[in-house]
Amino acid sequence: MTQPASTPVSWRCSVSIEVRKPGLSTTVQDTGRSGYYDVGIPPSGALDLYSLTTGNRLVGNPPDAGALEVVYMGPELLFTEDAVVAVTGAELPPRINGEARPLWESFPVSAGDVLSFGFVKGGARAYIAVAGGIDVPVVLGSRATYGLGALGGMEGRPLVAGDTLPIGAGAGTPGRVLPGDLLPALGKDVEVRVVMGLYDHVLAPEGRDNFLQTTWTLTPVADRVGFRYKGAELSTIERTPPFGAGQDPSNIVDAPYPIGSIQVPGGVEPIILHRDAVSGGGYMMVGTVISGDLDVVAQSAPNTRTRFVEVDMDGALAARRDYRARSARVAELLA
Amino acid sequence: MSETASPARYSWGGDEFIFVELSEEMSLRANFRAMAITRALKEERPDGILEICPANASYQVRYDPDVIEPHTLLAHLQDLEKKVGDASDVSLSTRVVEIPVLYRDPWTTETLMRFRDRHQDPDATDIDYAARINGLPDADAFIAAHTGSPWFTSMVGFVAGLPFMFQMVPQDRQLVVPKYLRPRTDTPKQTVGHGGCFGCIYSVRGAGGYQMFGITPAPIYDPTQSSPDFADFMVFFRPGDIASFRAIDRDEYDDTLVQVERRDYRIRSREVEFNLQPFLDDPAGFNSRLLEVLRVD
Numbered sequence: 001m002t003q004p005a006s007t008p009v010s011w012r013c014s015v016s017i018e019v020r021k022p023g024l025s026t027t028v029q030d031t032g033r034s035g036y037y038d039v040g041i042p043p044s045g046a047l048d049l050y051s052l053t054t055g056n057r058l059v060g061n062p063p064d065a066g067a068l069e070v071v072y073m074g075p076e077l078l079f080t081e082d083a084v085v086a087v088t089g090a091e092l093p094p095r096i097n098g099e100a101r102p103l104w105e106s107f108p109v110s111a112g113d114v115l116s117f118g119f120v121k122g123g124a125r126a127y128i129a130v131a132g133g134i135d136v137p138v139v140l141g142s143r144a145t146y147g148l149g150a151l152g153g154m155e156g157r158p159l160v161a162g163d164t165l166p167i168g169a170g171a172g173t174p175g176r177v178l179p180g181d182l183l184p185a186l187g188k189d190v191e192v193r194v195v196m197g198l199y200d201h202v203l204a205p206e207g208r209d210n211f212l213q214t215t216w217t218l219t220p221v222a223d224r225v226g227f228r229y230k231g232a233e234l235s236t237i238e239r240t241p242p243f244g245a246g247q248d249p250s251n252i253v254d255a256p257y258p259i260g261s262i263q264v265p266g267g268v269e270p271i272i273l274h275r276d277a278v279s280g281g282g283y284m285m286v287g288t289v290i291s292g293d294l295d296v297v298a299q300s301a302p303n304t305r306t307r308f309v310e311v312d313m314d315g316a317l318a319a320r321r322d323y324r325a326r327s328a329r330v331a332e333l334l335a
Numbered sequence: 336m337s338e339t340a341s342p343a344r345y346s347w348g349g350d351e352f353i354f355v356e357l358s359e360e361m362s363l364r365a366n367f368r369a370m371a372i373t374r375a376l377k378e379e380r381p382d383g384i385l386e387i388c389p390a391n392a393s394y395q396v397r398y399d400p401d402v403i404e405p406h407t408l409l410a411h412l413q414d415l416e417k418k419v420g421d422a423s424d425v426s427l428s429t430r431v432v433e434i435p436v437l438y439r440d441p442w443t444t445e446t447l448m449r450f451r452d453r454h455q456d457p458d459a460t461d462i463d464y465a466a467r468i469n470g471l472p473d474a475d476a477f478i479a480a481h482t483g484s485p486w487f488t489s490m491v492g493f494v495a496g497l498p499f500m501f502q503m504v505p506q507d508r509q510l511v512v513p514k515y516l517r518p519r520t521d522t523p524k525q526t527v528g529h530g531g532c533f534g535c536i537y538s539v540r541g542a543g544g545y546q547m548f549g550i551t552p553a554p555i556y557d558p559t560q561s562s563p564d565f566a567d568f569m570v571f572f573r574p575g576d577i578a579s580f581r582a583i584d585r586d587e588y589d590d591t592l593v594q595v596e597r598r599d600y601r602i603r604s605r606e607v608e609f610n611l612q613p614f615l616d617d618p619a620g621f622n623s624r625l626l627e628v629l630r631v632d
Contacts (some may be wrong), residue, residue: 037386037397038373039570040492040538073361093402139558148539149495151558151569197346198354243506244361244532247513253361254490254499254533256388257394258348279492280390280499282514282531288349317400324401 005128016248017130018306019163020114023075025027027224028153028165029127031064032275033142040279043259044144044152046300047224047274048125050184050327053088055129057334058086058106059172065133066143068159070126072301074117075159077128083109084172087213090123090299091186104183106131108174118220123186123299124222134165146276147224182330190300192272192293194308194314198261199252199284207234207267211286212310216270220302227297234286246282254282260289260309272297290316292323300317339358345409351385352401353409356393356417361532363501364421365392366489367611371425371574372415381411382614389574390490390501391533423612429575431485431629433603434527434536436580438478438549442523446498447547452584453517460545465512465529478582480510481548484622486534488576496538496556496570500578502620503614510534518544525551527580534580536572552583552591564596571602577609579629605629 029052032045046069053063068075074092085104087094094101095116099314101107109115136143136154145153154163200208216229236249246250250266250278257273263283264270272289274297284316289297290311300306311319343358358365373389383402388395412432419425439462451457466477486500492626502509514530519542522528525569526537528545535545538556555572557565564571583591594600605628614621
């Protein structure tokens with residue numbers, strides 16, 4: 001990781017953070033690793049990449065620096081030196097020694113301060129960025145934690161009480177704010193854009209219609225591997241499963257799973273695979289969430305009502321350009 | 336055996352993935368084509384290609400559409416498909432490796448007993464059930480079939496380093512078993528399992544739906560890279576590896592574990608060249624030559 005060259009230096013830090021309470025499941029993440037999916041090692045990295053990269057920019061880090069991903073319930077962290085911190089993503093109100101601090105804004109932390117959090121008011125995953133970045137070892141090109149494979153991050157696992165997180169040397173400026181029009185919308189009703197395909201031909205026509213017309217509800221089974229929804233049963237065509245597939249009509253010869261692909265085991269309860277995805281398996285997939293909308297999925301809490309909206313490749317690329325333009329504006333404003 | 340390759344099916348996986356199904360059903364031919372196309376693409380490494388994942392009868396490419404235009408990439412993959420053809424002249428430099436297995440071990444037996452309510456045949460063990468539905472007289476006959484022919488690593492994945500393996504025998508001799516009715520929430524690390532027509536070795540402890548037959552003392556995934564087999568990389572198996580299972584007894588299992596813990600255990604492994612057509616022309620002869628290469632000192 002490179003250091004920002006000439007950011008106005010308000011704080012110089014080379015600190016560590018002591019984990020007093022770990023929260024529900026707090027992991028070190030960055031923008032993930034590439035090139036190992038063919039041996040089952042998924043990209044990992046922040047589920048909501050926009051919030052992680054923006055948090056890093058607020059504290060003057062490169063966008064891909066290591067930060068903490070917090071799920072629903074925040075940790076309690078003791079800082080041993082002065083630092084600059086920003087919290088982004090879910091509405092998880094940060095507090096320093098019990099006093100409220102803003103979201104989406106960098107703020108100073110002094111040696112001996114304790115960062116803690118109130119209850120989540122919206123969204124599901126918050127990101128804690130610290131000037132200098134969380135400086136755990138780089139494994140296969142990334143600091144991201146991959147829990148199933150026990151690699152990356154803090155010894156390949158979520159934080160536990162007593163962990164000491166190393167922070168890289170870096171400068172940060174408190175008081176940098178993200179303009180309101182660049183805040184992501186966090187709702188209990190969301191639309192997620194999907195490119196249909198992969199094995200959607202196994203769905204009967206009414207099964208396909210049902211998939212796109214149902215308002216799905218996110219179940220509590222939602223983690224870094226996948227998000228499971230309930231709402232309808234999707235009928236499949238009559239077919240004899242091909243040799244090697246297994247016996248259920250929804251079974252396929254085990255195939256690779258794209259990140260964001262939606263599998264429907266047995267025609268019920270679609271699962272969106274996310275950045276710690278199992279890399280392949282034997283369930284039919286009916287489409288793939290477009291890359292930018294994985295952030296929307298990431299911020300879905302259980303019971304979030306979700307519609308899958310079909311887009312074609314041109315629509316997916318247009319959405320990608322919008323996402324890129326928004327990220328470029330953040331980069332420019334927080335340069 | 337000179338089937339012509341049927342055209343592949345291409346599909347978008349969102350804006351970053353292309354998925355290519357070479358055959359709807361599993362065959363060594365389809366797997367070898369997936370391997371050949373992905374190897375050719377790896378050698379070229381066009382800009383903007385992020386991941387190249389060969390699978391059993393399909394493959395997948397992750398790309399950055401800001402760098403490479405999706406339709407251009409798709410057309411290029413179709414060209415590669417034509418160039419590779421039925422892959423009968425493609426040669427693969429790979430390894431043949433020996434995996435020791437303690438069949439009917441106490442750990443998978445304990446686990447399978449815990450999950451009998453999710454099984455097709457709650458009164459039998461997984462291996463007895465598998466023997467019966469494959470028309471074999473007993474578990475010993477099943478073990479003989481399981482160890483009798485080598486297996487081609489047709490895909491690595493699901494979780495880090497888990498090999499899917501396809502037995503190198505004609506289709507009518509393939510061992511085929513269903514997956515559990517509902518997946519287990521627990522599987523011991525290094526369990527040797529089977530689902531559909533695929534054998535596998537679970538690389539880490541966790542969920543799983545394959546029938547469980549035994550356990551290997553040989554580590555196949557080591558994120559700490561602390562033993563010699565993992566000096567270069569944390570994952571042992573690569574697509575294209577050929578594996579042979581060898582039944583061991585409890586004493587050998589325990590001795591091997593001691594070596595593993597001393598960090599001086601190595602999986603027996605030899606380099607081989609693999610061409611599909613000679614294998615398809617004479618599987619039995621080819622397999623016995625493979626095993627000679629493996630066992631020569």
